Amino acid sequence: MASRKSGLKRKKGVTFHDVPDSPGPSEGYIETHTEYTRREGALQSTASTIHIPPSPVKPKTNKLEQPPRPIEQPQFDQPGPDEHVSGAYASSPYDTLWQEDEPDISGNEEDVEGGPRKKQRRTQVNPLIQFTEHADMMLDELLRLEGPGKMEPVCSGCTSTDPSSLYRCRDCVLPCLWCTTCLVKGHKTCFTHRIERWTGTFFECCSLRSLGLRVQLGHGVGGVCPIPRPAVNDVFVVIDSDSIHTIALDFCGCHMTQPASIQLLRARLFPATLTDPHTAATFRVLETFQMLSFTAKTSAYEFLAAVRRRTDNTLGEGIPDRYREFMRMIHEWRHLRLLKRKGRGHDPTGVKGTRLGECVILCPACPLPDINLPDDWGNSNEPWLHALFLAIDANFRLTRRNVSNDAKDPGLNRGYAYIVEETKFKDYLATFGEKIPDDKSTCNNHDAIKSASIRGGRGFSASGLGTVQCSRHDMKRPNGSGDLQKGERYLNMDYFCLTTLEHNIPAMLVISYDIVCQWSVNFVSRCLKYPPNPVGSNPAMNIKYLVPKFHLPAHVQKCRDDFSFNLSSHVGRTDGEAPERGWASSNDLAYSTREMGPGSRRDTLDDCFGDMNWHKATRMAATLASRASEAIHWRQEQVYAWVNFAHTLPRKLRREWTRMVQDWEQGKSSENPFEYENEEVTMSSVRYELAQEEKEDIKAGNVSVVHKEVTPSEFILQALNLEDGIRRHLLAEKGLGTHTTKLKKSEMLEEANHFRRKFVSWEELQRLYMPTVMPHRQSLGEEGKAATQDLQYIRLYLPSEVMSLLVCSEKLAQYEFRYRIAQAHVTLRSLRERLVVRQHMYGSKKRYAHGTEAITRSNKKIETESRRIAELASRYRTIREKLVVLSSVANDTTWQDTLKVLEDEDIQGLTMEDASLRAVGAKERRGRVGAGRRKLTWIWFVTGPRRTEDGMTQDANSGSGEGEDSALSANNEGEGGSESNSEDGSESGESSGPSDEDDPALRVEFCSTRARAHRWQEECLLLEEEMNRVERFWDWDAKQWKDREKLHAQDTIVVLSAEDMQHPELVQRAQLAASELAAGKRAYARRQAQIREDLYQDAVKRHALVRPGLRDIVIFGERMDPRKMVECDSRRKPV
Known part of the structure; x- marks a missing residue:
């Protein structure tokens, strides 16, 4: 198989071939190993030979001069090492463990024989397969460490050969054997190391205390106190990250003495009590647990249990129990670190001078007067920034x-x-x-x-x-x-x-709050x-109240319009x-x-x-820079879509609607331009419209009376109500369990009898209004059987069912058509409501439900809600099928633009918490876009039809589109026309007419598209201002720490009063202690200042990469002012 060197260009007259490696170390070799031991004073040697197997190597690539004729590529029977990755491991879930870190450097290179060659990616050898092949070797090495290994039974310090007193330290890096004296001498400052004693056959654990080590505090390394003071009962417990130690500790009791707690702290041991402490924790274990509590959320009980098991994982009864002491120490440790990091140790007033809320980590991007705001921020022309x-x-x-x-x-x-x-x-x-x-x-x-x-x-x-x-x-x-x-x-x-x-x-x-619509009323x-x-x-104070975007769909429509982030x-x-x-x-x-x-x-x-x-x-600088990159892209997209869409409308509408939305934003008008003025389509509204029409027909004398009390529209309405009642009854009957009580069964039976009687009464009306149905029933043998039939077999034979078979009144078909339109809209509204309910059920379950009982109850409720959603979807599909049949008589197909075919993927909620998204992976969920960028499914755009002059329905959504794509498509249809200077505002290439002026859906889409564009423009301005604040904040914070450093300069130290100055030795000692403390405070302040300076420099560097994009916006080749919101109320359109 041919291969080529990656990254090297092919030279003329030169070709590369894979040839077998020359024999050498890769074929294995014999290694001689000699061990030297000392027995009875004599040095003995033992030699052994082992065969080293060949290690996997990649085939070498040799460069050969091009021969006169093409040479065939050598073929090898055995696969090379790079081809071993196959089988189960080739596509296992651990692929990322052995993926090559280096980028592929191979490229398209010109082949000698002409034409580009494809990239060839080198296959990395699977580390897990390599480990499996060498597991025995690694296991042997672990077992080898259990014995003395190459180490002779001789002390590495004094060459003592007493085998009964040889020890090794598990925490020291070099594996050496030591005698008791050398071990104790070398571990005076490492008293938390774990020691093992060689018994002649194995290593057993022991303590430095048992070997005679005594830890002396209050003096330097190797210092001896003339008056040592042992701990209480000469037992002192130290908690460390790896184990709990019992040590022999002596406090200093001479003239240099300090309180026991101070002596411990200077040894980086945190005392459990301030009076006669007999337990302490190392700073290391407190820092480790504190970080684990932040990252892994480990509890103190679990952490201390792990430390106890690290001390002795077999018999831990003798390990001291210090859980209460540890809880107290970590509590005090958290408090002290909080004070230390906020500079309370540098303040002359100390801890008692701490003000409420002073020890917080402030948000560097939020507006903080006198910290990160410009001097003239109070007079800004853009106070909202x-x-x-x-x-x-x-x-x-x-x-x-x-x-x-x-x-x-x-x-x-x-x-x-x-x-x-x-x-x-x-x-x-x-x-x-x-x-x-x-x-x-x-x-x-x-x-x-x-x-x-x-x-x-x-x-x-x-x-x-x-x-x-x-x-x-x-x-x-x-x-x-x-x-x-x-x-x-x-x-x-x-x-x-x-x-x-x-x-x-x-x-x-x-202020955003999930119930701000209620909370803000009397705030x-x-x-x-x-x-x-x-x-x-x-x-x-100017306060704006809004509802968080995820919670907004759970509110009523008025709240969704008045408290929306997207619209404000x-x-x-x-x-x-x-x-x-x-x-x-x-x-x-x-x-x-x-x-x-x-x-x-x-x-x-x-x-x-x-x-x-x-x-x-x-990480604020990196976060803002990332957000800025995204905002620059979406600002361009949304402003382009806004300008495109707006200029497909007459200038008169643009001016009117722009003025309307601006007045609403500035509080000059209470009329919300984002609200639909159309009343929701319901069965009651259609019934009222039909009653008004029949009233007019009666006045005009265009009515033929069939029944004195029931009009044709009421006849259809009764049938639909009966149909809906039977459907609900059958669903309730289906939901009865196996242990339903007789009382419930009797109630269901009485309800079924009620529907049978209603059907019999309605059937008499059908004889009058639909006489052709009765012969049809007789032919099917259904006449007069309603009393004995199950409800599920009762058929009404409305016009939508029999139009293709029987002759029926077109007026009745039109009535049913209009009622079915209303039914479809009501069903869609119910479907949307149930989707929102289910979303919040998922949220409530995640937030409140804990334990098997609560989770099971929540799952049952969610399952019930999912069944309701499925039933509503099925009902909508049935209604739409009937509308398709009726539309031929009604001569109206415009409803199909609104009431579309409902697919399973259309049944989606408004947010990412929808059930359908819980089944996909995290990567897919992260890929879903939000309200400012996404396209919702069509069910969330249905607003209802409006009536034209001829009584036909017209889609209220027509012309408004769905999201950004509609704006682009509308622009594409209107492109190519030139704008005129007519006073009526009409422009060639633009749709105009009375329907546009009266279309609330078009107005809402105009305002919504404008809002999307403006939100991204505002986001860019806010991000730029926040970047400035972050830089000012870190600069201010660095100066704060520099000022704290100056407070403890060497020449400003005041140690003792004049009365105490009469004792020179005390003065010298106090001066030395104060100097040491001041040096520590200066060092800490300088380090913190340096951290802030580094953060400031990092922020400046990151922000400089995105600032030009935030300050530059070009639409249709025209550079616009990024600080001015783009409006489309003028005649001119960017070219």
């Missing part, structure tokens, strides 16, 4: 059982970070708990409103956690979170919102009743779902924090939120 975006939500997974109390576990942070200060919060609840009632809902039956009066359950002190956080960057805010006692009450959520706003009060505020009036707060004392101006592409993404990380802490006391839980959540914020803050 400096608006603060907040999102409110509650999490009912982060509960807490009714264990411990604030007296026993008060907590350490006390409102310094993300959780509100508990004392003030409880006083607030006690004062206003009864004064602020929850409002009744005027929207759908939301879970958040229902849960407001529901407690967390028996034995729970907190039913969940509420939060108010940044909605554009998913970061927690200072004092923006707190416990819920009785569900998601307005009282709690108001407090979290007002408390976090005290830290920076913006001029404009955008300002409630704030006037509370103590002084940023909202009540600032009536000029000056919000960019914000979705408002930031809390939901944050809960995904913090929910893993639910199982460990719900068993904690109140203070420990608050401090643990503070620490977790701080890590989340730091992780996002350090």
